[in-house]
Amino acid sequence: MTRPADTHAHAPARPIRLYRFALSGHCHRVELMLRLLDLPYETVDVDLGSGEHKQPPYLAINPFGQVPAIDDDGVVLADSNAILVYLANRYDATHAWLPQDAVAAAHVQRWLSVAAGDLAFGAAAARVAVVFNRDVDTTAMIERGVLLLTRLEAHLSGPKATAFVTADTPTIADIALYTYLAHAPEGNVSLQPYPAVRAWLARIEAMPRFVPMAPTACGLNALAA
Numbered sequence: 001m002t003r004p005a006d007t008h009a010h011a012p013a014r015p016i017r018l019y020r021f022a023l024s025g026h027c028h029r030v031e032l033m034l035r036l037l038d039l040p041y042e043t044v045d046v047d048l049g050s051g052e053h054k055q056p057p058y059l060a061i062n063p064f065g066q067v068p069a070i071d072d073d074g075v076v077l078a079d080s081n082a083i084l085v086y087l088a089n090r091y092d093a094t095h096a097w098l099p100q101d102a103v104a105a106a107h108v109q110r111w112l113s114v115a116a117g118d119l120a121f122g123a124a125a126a127r128v129a130v131v132f133n134r135d136v137d138t139t140a141m142i143e144r145g146v147l148l149l150t151r152l153e154a155h156l157s158g159p160k161a162t163a164f165v166t167a168d169t170p171t172i173a174d175i176a177l178y179t180y181l182a183h184a185p186e187g188n189v190s191l192q193p194y195p196a197v198r199a200w201l202a203r204i205e206a207m208p209r210f211v212p213m214a215p216t217a218c219g220l221n222a223l224a225a
C-alpha cells in the first residue's frame, strides 16, 4: 500500500490548477489523486450557487459547465475520471495507479464506469438532493446506492477479493469510487451493513497524504449527531 516517495514521471512545471466546488465529490476525487501523487496544485473555487459555472469565463474552461476541471500548464481537461486517467498516465511512472496490462486496465475502466453510472446516479445523486435540499424523490437513487453497495460488499469479501477494488494495490478506480461511497450516509444510504466496504474505505483513508472531503451534517449524519 505504501509507495516510493517519488514516483513522478516528471513534475509539473507549475502547480496544477483545480477548478472545484468544496462539497463536490467529483472534485474531491481529483484533489485526492493530486495529493496521493504528491503533485503541486492550487484550487480555484467555482461558485455553483450563483451559477458561475454557467457563465462564459468558466464555460471557456469546460463547455459542459461542470466542475471539476484542471489546467496543467495549458492542458485543460474536464471530467473527473478523465482527469484521473491523465494524472496517472502523466505523473505515475510506476503505472501502479493505472496499469498498462490490457486485462488490469479493463478492470480499472469497469469500475470507473460504475463510478460514472451507478454511483453518480445512485448514492451521489441522493446525497446532492439531501445536502442541497432539492425537492425530489430520492427513493430510486437510494435503492441504486444500496444495490451498488451490496454488489461491492460481495466483490470485496468474496473468494477472489483483493484489498482494493481491482488489485491488492490501489488504482484510480478506488479513488473514483471513494468519495461518494464514503459520504453515502449524507444521502440516507447507510454503510453499516457493509463491513468489507467500510474496511476498504479505511484502507484508502490510511494512505499517506489522504485528505478527506468535509462532511455535512445531513441525512443519516444528522440523525447520528
Ligand SMILES: N[C@@H](CCC(=O)N[C@@H](CS)C(=O)NCC(=O)O)C(=O)O
Binding pocket: 021, 024, 025, 026, 027, 048, 053, 065, 066, 067, 068, 078, 079, 080, 081, 116
Ligand atoms: N462527469 C462529470 C460530472 C461532474 C459533475 O456532475 N459535477 C457537478 C458537481 S458534483 C456539477 O458541476 N454540477 C453542475 C451542473 O451540472 O450544472 C465528472 O465526472 O466530472
